[in-house]
Amino acid sequence: MPDPGSPPIVAGLHKTFGRQKKMRKTDEFSSVFRFRCVRAIAGIDLLAAPNGLDYSRLGMIVPKKILATAVARNRVKRLIRESFRLNQCELAGLDIVARVKSTPEEAKLIDALQTGLKQCKSCLAHNAKPTIQAVRADKP
Numbered sequence: 001m002p003d004p005g006s007p008p009i010v011a012g013l014h015k016t017f018g019r020q021k022k023m024r025k026t027d028e029f030s031s032v033f034r035f036r037c038v039r040a041i042a043g044i045d046l047l048a049a050p051n052g053l054d055y056s057r058l059g060m061i062v063p064k065k066i067l068a069t070a071v072a073r074n075r076v077k078r079l080i081r082e083s084f085r086l087n088q089c090e091l092a093g094l095d096i097v098a099r100v101k102s103t104p105e106e107a108k109l110i111d112a113l114q115t116g117l118k119q120c121k122s123c124l125a126h127n128a129k130p131t132i133q134a135v136r137a138d139k140p
Helices: 009-014 025-034 072-089 104-127 132-138
Strands: 037-041 042-051 057-061 094-100
Touching: 025 042, 025 057, 025 094, 037 104, 042 104, 057 072, 072 094, 072 104, 094 104
Parallel strands: 057 094
Antiparallel strands: 037 042, 042 094
C-alpha cells in the first residue's frame, strides 16, 4: 500500500505502450508514407506524419526477407517499441513508422532510434505548412 503522501501509481502511465498507440490499419500507414518525412539511420527508415491526436502512435515493418528468424524479428520490434515508449512524450501528435531495411546491429540500432525519433519531430516542424489562421494573423 503506498503512503498517503506519495504520488499516485498512475502517474507513470503516460509512458505505457497500449493498444491505442499501435498503428494497425493500411490507411494509417499510407498516410504516413504519403507525408514523406523520412530519416534513414542504421538500416532503419523512420517515417513521421502528424496524426491530429494528443498522443503518438507507432507502426513497424520488419520483413521476413531481412530478418529470417522470428526471434530476430521480435527482438528488433521489442527494441523499437521500447525506444518509442521512452520518447513518446516528446513525439505527441505524431504517427511514426519504423521500417527495417537491413540487418541492424543491436548497439547501433538503439543509438540510431534515440537520435532518429528526435529528428522526426524536427522534420515535421520544418515541413509544417502554415495554417489559414496563421496566415491571416500575419496580415495587418
